[in-house]
Amino acid sequence: xxxxxxxxxxxxxxxxxxxxxxxxxxxxxxxxxxxxxxxxxxxxxxxxxxxxxxxxxxxxxxxxxxxxxxxxxxxxxxxxxxxxxxxxxxxxxxxxxxxxxxxxxxxxxxxxxxxxxxxxxxxxxxxxxxxxxxxxxxxxxxxxxxxxxxxxxxxxxxxxxxxxxxxxxxxxxxxxxxxxxxxxxxx
Numbered sequence: 001x002x003x004x005x006x007x008x009x010x011x012x013x014x015x016x017x018x019x020x021x022x023x024x025x026x027x028x029x030x031x032x033x034x035x036x037x038x039x040x041x042x043x044x045x046x047x048x049x050x051x052x053x054x055x056x057x058x059x060x061x062x063x064x065x066x067x068x069x070x071x072x073x074x075x076x077x078x079x080x081x082x083x084x085x086x087x088x089x090x091x092x093x094x095x096x097x098x099x100x101x102x103x104x105x106x107x108x109x110x111x112x113x114x115x116x117x118x119x120x121x122x123x124x125x126x127x128x129x130x131x132x133x134x135x136x137x138x139x140x141x142x143x144x145x146x147x148x149x150x151x152x153x154x155x156x157x158x159x160x161x162x163x164x165x166x167x168x169x170x171x172x173x174x175x176x177x178x179x180x181x182x183x184x185x186x187x
Contacts, residue, residue, distance in 0.1 A: 017080075022144055024080055027136040031076035034129040037122055038069050044119030048170070055173055057103060061166055064096045068159070075133070075156065079140065079148055085155050093158050100165040107168050112178035116171040123163045123170070130160035 006013050017025045042065050049058045071093075074084035114124045134156045141148040171178060 022146070023136055023140050024144070024146060027079065027133060027140060028076055030129060030133055030136060031072060034126060034133065035069065035072035035076065037126050037129065038065060038072050041119040041122040041126060042066055042069065044122055045170075048117065048119065048174070052173060057169060058173055061100075061169060065166070068093070068162075071155075072159075075152065075159075078152055079137070079146065083149050083151070085149075085151050087151065090151060090155050090158065093155065093162060097158060097162045097165060100162065100169055104165060104168040104172055107172045108178055108180075111181040111183070113181050114167075115178065116167060116176040117174050120167045120170050120176075123167045127160045127163035127167075130156045130163065134160070 004019055006019050015025075015029070017028065042062065045058065045062045045065060049055070049062055052058050071085065071089055074089075078084050114121070134153050137148045137153050137156070140146045168178075170176075
């Protein structure tokens with residue numbers, strides 16, 4: 001069967017690499033989607049912050065996620081193009097994450113079912129998308145033999161944890177109580 005190829009009309013091409021076979025294109029589409037979701041979370045967080053205008057933690061969170069937004073696009077292009085995630089970016093995210101963990105350290109223990117006011121659902125989706133991006137990085141590197149800098153999965157793992165901790169902070173501020181999850185599969 002003949003492979004699908006782009007046509008000559010640029011108006012009918014949404015992305016230059018959309019027809020390639022490599023998982024790299026799937027990774028780029030996923031991280032593009034992640035970036036869009038982070039933008040959505042920022043909008044929802046801004047709306048929530050208006051309701052809790054005196055809450056400095058939500059203002060700090062909004063500032064941090066605004067800082068993260070362009071880094072998601074940098075994560076997107078850092079395999080095919082020039083590496084644009086730095087050790088300084090990673091260290092700043094680590095500092096932000098540890099601060100969130102400290103603020104929320106007594107909020108939950110163990111696994112919880114997802115829930116809460118907006119943008120919690122969007123941030124949970126962002127966390128999940130980071131996991132998907134990491135899995136694609138592993139396959140791109142191990143199966144397709146395309147070099148993936150170690151900083152990229154390290155950063156994406158941390159970003160996944162950051163987004164989850166952000167949901168816990170929002171739930172803590174808004175008074176939403178997470179439901180603990182007890183697995184029947186694992187002890």
